Amino acid sequence: MRASRPKAAIAAVAVAALAVAGCAESDRDDSSGGSKKDTLVFGVAGDPKVLDPSFASDGESLRVARQVFETLVRPEEGGTKVTPGLAESWTPDATGTTWTFKLRSGVKFHDGTDFNAEAVCVNFNRWYNAKGLMQSPDVTAYWQDIMGGFAKNEDETLPPSLFKSCTAKDATTVDLSFTRVSSKIPAALMLPSFSIHSPKALEQYDASNVGGTAEDIKYPAYATEHPTGTGPFKFKSWDVANKTLTIERNDDYWGQKAKLKTLIFKTISDENARKQALRSGDIQGYDLVGPADVEPLKGEGFNVLTRPAFNILYLAINQNGNPKLKDLKVRQAIAHALNRQALVDSKLPPGAKVAVNFMPDTVEGWNGDVTKYEYDVNKAKQLLKEAGAEGLTLRFHYPTEVTRPYMPNPKDLFELLSADLQAAGIKIQPIPLKWSPDYLNATTSGNKHDLHFLGWTGDYGDGYNFIGTFFDRQKDEWGYNNPALFEQFKDADSTADQAARVEKYKALNKAIMDFLPGVPVSHSPPAIVFGKDVTGIKASPLTDERYATAEFKS
Amino acid sequence: MFRFIVRRLLQLIPTLFGLSLLLFIWLRRLPGGPETAILGERGTPEMRAAIRRSMGLDEPILVQYGRFVRRLIRLDLGTSTSTKRSVVSEFLERFPGTVELTVTALVIAIGVGIPLGYLAARRRGRLLDHLSVGGSLIGICIPVFFLAYVLKAIFSENLGWFPSSGRQDPTIDATRITNFFVLDGIMTREWDAAADAIWHLVLPGLALASIPLAIIVRITRASVLEVLNEDFVRTAEAKGLTERTVRRRHVLRNSLLPVVTSIGLLTGGLLSGAVLTETVFAFTGIGAFIYDAINQRDYPVLMGFILIIAVVYVLVNLLVDLSYSLIDPRVRVR
Numbered sequence: 001m002r003a004s005r006p007k008a009a010i011a012a013v014a015v016a017a018l019a020v021a022g023c024a025e026s027d028r029d030d031s032s033g034g035s036k037k038d039t040l041v042f043g044v045a046g047d048p049k050v051l052d053p054s055f056a057s058d059g060e061s062l063r064v065a066r067q068v069f070e071t072l073v074r075p076e077e078g079g080t081k082v083t084p085g086l087a088e089s090w091t092p093d094a095t096g097t098t099w100t101f102k103l104r105s106g107v108k109f110h111d112g113t114d115f116n117a118e119a120v121c122v123n124f125n126r127w128y129n130a131k132g133l134m135q136s137p138d139v140t141a142y143w144q145d146i147m148g149g150f151a152k153n154e155d156e157t158l159p160p161s162l163f164k165s166c167t168a169k170d171a172t173t174v175d176l177s178f179t180r181v182s183s184k185i186p187a188a189l190m191l192p193s194f195s196i197h198s199p200k201a202l203e204q205y206d207a208s209n210v211g212g213t214a215e216d217i218k219y220p221a222y223a224t225e226h227p228t229g230t231g232p233f234k235f236k237s238w239d240v241a242n243k244t245l246t247i248e249r250n251d252d253y254w255g256q257k258a259k260l261k262t263l264i265f266k267t268i269s270d271e272n273a274r275k276q277a278l279r280s281g282d283i284q285g286y287d288l289v290g291p292a293d294v295e296p297l298k299g300e301g302f303n304v305l306t307r308p309a310f311n312i313l314y315l316a317i318n319q320n321g322n323p324k325l326k327d328l329k330v331r332q333a334i335a336h337a338l339n340r341q342a343l344v345d346s347k348l349p350p351g352a353k354v355a356v357n358f359m360p361d362t363v364e365g366w367n368g369d370v371t372k373y374e375y376d377v378n379k380a381k382q383l384l385k386e387a388g389a390e391g392l393t394l395r396f397h398y399p400t401e402v403t404r405p406y407m408p409n410p411k412d413l414f415e416l417l418s419a420d421l422q423a424a425g426i427k428i429q430p431i432p433l434k435w436s437p438d439y440l441n442a443t444t445s446g447n448k449h450d451l452h453f454l455g456w457t458g459d460y461g462d463g464y465n466f467i468g469t470f471f472d473r474q475k476d477e478w479g480y481n482n483p484a485l486f487e488q489f490k491d492a493d494s495t496a497d498q499a500a501r502v503e504k505y506k507a508l509n510k511a512i513m514d515f516l517p518g519v520p521v522s523h524s525p526p527a528i529v530f531g532k533d534v535t536g537i538k539a540s541p542l543t544d545e546r547y548a549t550a551e552f553k554s
Numbered sequence: 555m556f557r558f559i560v561r562r563l564l565q566l567i568p569t570l571f572g573l574s575l576l577l578f579i580w581l582r583r584l585p586g587g588p589e590t591a592i593l594g595e596r597g598t599p600e601m602r603a604a605i606r607r608s609m610g611l612d613e614p615i616l617v618q619y620g621r622f623v624r625r626l627i628r629l630d631l632g633t634s635t636s637t638k639r640s641v642v643s644e645f646l647e648r649f650p651g652t653v654e655l656t657v658t659a660l661v662i663a664i665g666v667g668i669p670l671g672y673l674a675a676r677r678r679g680r681l682l683d684h685l686s687v688g689g690s691l692i693g694i695c696i697p698v699f700f701l702a703y704v705l706k707a708i709f710s711e712n713l714g715w716f717p718s719s720g721r722q723d724p725t726i727d728a729t730r731i732t733n734f735f736v737l738d739g740i741m742t743r744e745w746d747a748a749a750d751a752i753w754h755l756v757l758p759g760l761a762l763a764s765i766p767l768a769i770i771v772r773i774t775r776a777s778v779l780e781v782l783n784e785d786f787v788r789t790a791e792a793k794g795l796t797e798r799t800v801r802r803r804h805v806l807r808n809s810l811l812p813v814v815t816s817i818g819l820l821t822g823g824l825l826s827g828a829v830l831t832e833t834v835f836a837f838t839g840i841g842a843f844i845y846d847a848i849n850q851r852d853y854p855v856l857m858g859f860i861l862i863i864a865v866v867y868v869l870v871n872l873l874v875d876l877s878y879s880l881i882d883p884r885v886r887v888r
Contacts, residue, residue, distance in 0.1 A: 024729070024731050024738075024741040024742050025729075025742065026729045026742035026743065026744050027729045039725055041724055041725070043719075047637070049636070049637055049638060050638060057596070133608075136604075136605070136608045137593075137601050137604045137605055137608070138589075138592055138605050138608065138609075138635075141593070141596070145596070155604060155607075155608075157600065157604060212633060213610075216632045216633045216854070217633060217638055218633055218638070218640070219638050219639075224639070239724070239730065240639075240644075240647045240648075240838075241647040241648070241650065241651065241721070241730060241733040241735075241838055242720060242721050242722050242724060242728075242735070242838060243720065243721075243836065243838045244720075244724040246724065262725075264724045264725070266719075266720060266724055266836075267836065268719050268720075268836035269833060269836065269842065269846075270833050270834060270836065272703065272834075273706075273718070273719055273833070273834055273835065273836050274836075276703075276706050276707070276710065276711055276718045276719070277718045277719040277836070279711045279718075280706075280710040280711045280714060280717065280718040281714070282710075282717050282718050282719050282720070283719075401849075404595075434849070436586070436590050436591045436594070436849055436850065437585065437586025437587065437589075437590030437591060437851060438585055438586055440586075440590045440593075440594070440595065440597060441585070441586050441590055441602075444597065444598065444599060445599040454595055455595070456595065475598065476599060
């Protein structure tokens with residue numbers, strides 16, 4: 001009976017199939033069916049890492065957080081100015097160290113509990129009193145970036161905390177006190193990492209219990225399954241196996257309710273694959289549109305939105321590298337040698353601009369009246385000659401296998417700029433490195449780099465977030481020590497009066513462009529695209545797009 | 555046979571320890587660590603050092619390895635440094651996708667490859683032979699990711715017959731049990747979910763099948779040609795057996811041994827080598843995840859995934875060895 005073996009096998013498979021069919025319960029909720037026209041599937045480049053934004057610093061986690069949670073203040077729609085969020089108004093006291101926030105009333109968390117001053121304090125105290133692994137820079141990156149340290153720093157290298165205390169004066173009034181005046185307040189409080197969570201949910205799901213061991217951090221259930229905020233959408237499910245995260249309309253939202261019933265974020269890491277998925281109708285929008293795709297997609301009728309540029313690409317010069325770079329004339333020669341306009345015209349997306357400061361002109365404190373270094377090869381050669389640096393050889397680092405919003409195609413940019421420098425008589429030794437970890441390590445530590453590209457996308461609308469991040473202290477990236485400049489930064493940072501601080505930023509921008517630690521190259525507007533029939537979304541320079549206003553044209 | 559299986563499984567233990575030690579040392583010799591990927595351009599040398607300290611990466615390598623082995627013995631593979639989720643659950647969520655894709659590709663490659671190779675050999679020098687030999691050459695030459703883009707452009711973007719990405723339409727409210735989406739759909743009788751999952755497998759399965767299909771066609775063809783010239787085939791024909799019996803019982807069966815060996819090797823390659831297909835089709839599997847883990851120096855994921863894949867690879871080849879005895883009774887495993 002050997003011939004029957006295949007038949008026996010088929011029979012066995014059929015029996016097995018029958019046996020498994022119906023052996024498990026479907027947990028499908030039959031009432032949840034809705035028309036596809038109130039469901040938007042949006043393609044994103046990566047999975048979110050964590051759903052509690054207190055622990056997040058990656059763009060995809062923050063994108064979800066911005067729909068589910070709200071902060072005390074928020075950026076204006078489509079801009080960077082500080083506008084009311086969960087707080088209706090805010091004022092500093094005379095010293096500038098205590099801020100009083102007047103809160104909205106009638107706001108409820110997704111679990112039905114009330115939002116009030118007490119809840120705000122629970123949140124700030126939770127961050128401030130972080131213990132153990134919650135103090136890891138890997139876990140609370142943004143808190144440490146903005147506030148420095150904690151109530152009790154467990155690592156002696158942590159700075160003291162900027163945050164001091166929170167006092168709930170009545171249900172809708174809360175005082176936040178800080179240890180000193182800082183430019184970060186109140187603008188930084190618009191970061192999703194300062195989202196207000198439901199105190200009940202925080203406790204119920206053990207949100208502060210970051211467990212495991214140092215090398216093996218485990219987030220509590222709250223951070224992966226139960227994020228509970230006040231936003232226009234509620235978290236529904238995160239299907240890691242299918243790379244999708246689903247949120248749905250919060251029907252009890254205090255403001256304008258979301259027009260979509262369901263919003264699904266679907267991870268498609270490959271840029272071309274996202275484009276194909278949009279064209280085939282799998283998704284109805286995606287982010288991180290390649291600069292070369294902007295015009296074709298527009299031509300096909302897709303709704304391509306260009307965000308106002310809120311970033312900077314710069315060419316850094318390391319004064320600790322080649323000793324000649326300590327000479328201002330050599331740095332000026334480099335700046336004059338670069339044809340930045342040609343680079344912007346040929347390699348960056350439509351709407352990109354040549355940078356004049358190390359911050360975009362949408363940020364207060366930008367200064368058009370600074371030393372500008374127009375493209376002039378002869379002047380560059382002349383300056384090199386004066387400095388006795390003819391025939392100078394520089395190591396030029398550029399990253400591979402990466403695109404950043406400010407730098408869509410590093411290799412192309414490198415080729416253009418290195419050709420410019422060579423035309424001025426500077427010899428270039430190209431050093432291509434993999435972005436992570438090699439490139440980032442090589443350019444921000446040690447002294448083996450002379451020139452390199454790097455950039456920044458702003459977190460919130462204050463100038464310090466740009467120029468302070470780069471230049472307010474001694475850094476291996478730039479290799480200089482300029483105490484006068486550092487002092488000037490300190491003074492600006494501790495100026496509570498907004499208008500006065502802005503004037504100080506203007507002076508700083510002038511000082512920076514005179515000192516010329518590097519050359520600001522460009523600001524590129526990143527694009528985001530939606531389906532032909534999707535409307536209602538306004539592009540935000542801070543990537544704070546509000547999907548609640550999105551709808552399908554009928 | 556039982557002793558054979560036990561012996562092969564016991565051999566796994568020293569293999570795994572050797573592999574884990576080599577991997578551990580090699581990974582930590584790579585420049586940079588997870589801290590750079592975690593911090594991106596926001597990182598300063600001080601912040602990176604703080605993360606290294608907090609993760610225990612500044613300790614001697616043997617101390618770190620000792621900790622790893624102690625956990626491994628408890629079957630705890632640790633937590634991903636980039637996703638902060640347990641390596642085991644990351645694996646259980648991603649591996650089923652890779653298995654579904656591999657099985658689809660194998661079904662296509664075997665189902666089409668063996669008959670085609672056999673027919674090509676039988677019609678040697680005729681049109682079908684030329685077509686299949688030429689076609690298989692093209693199959694081997696075309697890069698998989700290119701084929702994937704072409705398939706998507708035609709069947710998804712233009713014709714709209716198949717979805718272009720993912721494992722299942724996210725608007726389908728599917729119940730997850732094993733994370734094998736087709737199986738889950740059958741088990742829960744959510745037929746739409748199962749059908750949709752199969753639908754999502756077609757294009758990536760075709761793209762991934764191209765190279766194994768070409769290899770199977772060529773090996774089958776060569777093997778059949780060789781067997782056709784054997785004495786026992788002539789004997790069988792001479793003693794008056796029908797052509798059908800000669801074909802099935804003598805030619806095909808004897809030709810299959812090298813084909814099965816190559817399928818065993820191809821399976822291992824498919825399981826760990828579907829990176830490009832997974833990326834192009836945004837298909838949740840282990841390939842693309844491992845690739846990212848290398849860039850992010852996600853040591854726990856790399857260690858865990860590679861060790862589990864090694865186990866799977868050994869098991870697949872064990873199955874292949876066992877199947878020899880089914881095909882050729884003269885082969886007995888000892």
